[in-house]
Ligand SMILES: [Zn+2]
Ligand SMILES: [Zn+2]
């Protein structure tokens with residue numbers, strides 16, 4: 001079975017990013033637009049340290065942390081932990097609402113380069129819980145070699 005991965009750029013521009021911010025009642029600011037722009041150019045999920053490397057001194061660490069937290073809360077991004085337990089962020093494929101991510105899917109993590117990919121089309125199983133248990137999240141990771149590492 002060959003799963004199709006979202007390894008293509010989102011192709012979104014500043015216009016769309018402004019729109020996303022407005023829809024989520026976030027003020028359109030340069031740092032917020034910049035973070036969306038950087039994330040959209042990546043084919044895999046990106047961590048805060050990686051973002052810091054790309055942004056350099058453009059956005060200070062605290063601001064970046066707040067931006068990521070607010071984007072996650074609004075359902076613009078979702079958080080996935082890589083094999084080292086570092087949080088990485090990826091765009092939500094459907095419109096998630098504040099505090100509720102309804103686009104949960106399986107993630108693929110490369111055991112060599114540690115890149116995290118969304119396998120958007122693989123839905124998570126329905127989980128039947130014991131009485132009085134409530135479900136907040138399901139995390140399923142497929143681990144293997146990504147296309148880039150496969151070529152090496
Ligand atoms: Zn989501
Ligand atoms: Zn890899």
Ligand SMILES: [Zn+2]
Nearest residue numbers: 090117118119
């Ligand atoms: Zn994902």
